[in-house]
Amino acid sequence: MRTEIVLDASASMAFPPVTMDRWQRAREAAIGLAAVAHAESDPVGLAIAGDPPTRIPPRARRSVIAQMIRAVEGSVPTGASSLAPLLASSRAPRVALITDLLGDADALLAECRLAVAAGGEVVLLHLMTAEEMDPPAEAQLAVDPEDSTVRRSLDAEGRQGYRAALDAWMQRMQEEFRLAGVRYVRALASESAERIVRRVASDAPVHA
16 A cells, blocks of 8 residues: 655653753654555655755665655754645655654644545554653753743743643543544554564554
8 A cells, every 4th residue: 555654843842951852762653654655666756844844756676765864864854844735745655754743733634634634544653752751850940842932930830730731631642533533553662663663563452
């Protein structure tokens, strides 16, 4: 089946700022999932939601994986790029989305509904980081990487509110995308790329 990998390259993917673990794991997962599809003789392509967007149309030829590797290695996460337009313009019947869902989640959900209703298959890899789930003790302020005017204090009370809001948001994302017919998998950037790819490819249970 013709497959396209859509990779989020917005600023929030470069987290944590020092190690950029989420971006590194997202790139590895994108290539890993493409390699799985390619090994099954499926034409596979890649779309990078960057500024500007990059698209490699699905192909079955041997060189397509090397082309994708060059594309992701040449990309830097920045700005507030949108995934929804890339999903809307995809002509592949199977699409794998790799994202932190911190950008255009509502618009992406709407496009997912349309894609599934048209008979397509959509898989969503929701990449989180340990630092998001439990901010380091020395962190005093959480700043939205895509909007520096949005900040939350991380004192004792602020941390409790942050975690409650995060848990509610993650649960909502999981429920809404699954109700839309999307195969939703949540993973931590601290997991190995091999394990993440295996979970996505095998439709393993969501990460707790």
